[in-house]
Amino acid sequence: MNMKDKVINKLKLFVTTDCNMSCKYCMIKNTNEYMTFDLAIKWINYFILNTKNDWNKKFIYFFGWEPFKNFNLIKKIINYINLQKLKFPLEYVICTNLTILNNEYIFFLKNNNIKLSISLWGYWKYHTSHRIFKTNSNVNSLNITLKNIKLLKKGGIQTYKLWIGFVILKDFLDMLFTNFIYIVEVLSLCHLNFEIIIDKKEWSMDDYNNFKNEYNKIIRYIICCISKKKYIYLNNLNWTILFLLYDISKNDKLSYLAELYPNWNIMFSWFNTYLSTEEIKKTIVWNLNKDSFIDVNYSDKYAPDFNSLENFKPGVWYRFIKDFMNVLDLEIAKIIIKRSKEELYFKEYIDNVKKYYF
Ligand code: SF4
Secondary structure, three states: OOHHHHOOOOEEOOOOOOOOOOOOOOOOOOOOOOOOOHHHHHHHHHHHHOOOOOOOHHHHHHHHOOOHHHHHHHHHHHHHOOOOOOOOOOEEEEEOOOOOOOOOHHHHHHHOOOEEEEOOOOOOOHHHHHHHHHOOOOOOHHHHHHHHHHHHHHOOHHHEEEEEEEEEOHHHHHHHHHHHHHHHOOOOOOEEEEEEEEOOOOOOOOHHHHHHHHHHHHHHHHHHHOOOOOOOHHHHHHHHHHHHHHHOOOOOOOOOEEOOOOOOOEEOOOOOOOOOOHHHHHHHEEEEEOOOOOOOOOOOOOOOOOOOOOOOOOOOOOOHHHHHHHHHHHHHHHHHHHHOOHHHHHHHHHHHHHHHHH
């Protein structure tokens, strides 16, 4: 495989495998490694700055465990890119639990037009019961995240730059719509991305049906809101709209998304836990220390420790969940596109989707 021929439009940099929290459902191992500047830049030069671009813009996502634990690296990377002559717009997103923040960070975020994807469950009892600090399990983690959202807004970060990674876990499936309403109505945060957590508890058919009902309510609510000029942006739905409008293939995921870990491994990605073990092995395609993509050994160093979990079937339901969402998203995306040809608010919604993503 010649990666130079691949078009990488989205790059995930796992800048650290350290985190300040110890969430109940988290299955990743804290190996406390920090990505180096040299590694990040080698990768960014190779795959982002010097490759072709078939979309309007490219994205760099700063992931971690908790990326703000390595904010100095993020700063160095962005300062480096700012000195380059880019041939296309580049957008930055930091995916965070938003419990580590200060004024210096806010200033930098604002000046560099950085978006945040903030992991949130919804109401206090759902968020705080599962999201726990390593050092003090009694601290109300939702209060801290909400206080930091306020600080960001006060510091001049516009609301559309604050995306919510809306967590979906088996435990609270029947409260999905209620939590969604809390985020969009009470917190007035209208940009969401679904984070489906494949945890150690197996889903039953009832869970799956609960999820379908709740997702259905959410998606219908979004449509209803558009007709009232209240716009809620849901990542998967909005990408489906764009895929339809621009005829982008959704299938060749290797062509546009890559991940880099502090140990120099590149993979595409173990978050795809619905893949078989053999398929997951293939997702690590290269180690940047080596010269070619051939003969790469699979390492499960960062993968969830599935073996230690009782009765855990990794991702059994994931494929069904995604399939259901894809089918419904497609149906709804077609409706929104059709109505945008006749109704002003739907047209405005689509124009905004293009603006935010492309
Ligand atoms: S914040 Fe994320 S990485 Fe950290 S413990 Fe929670 S789920 Fe895991």
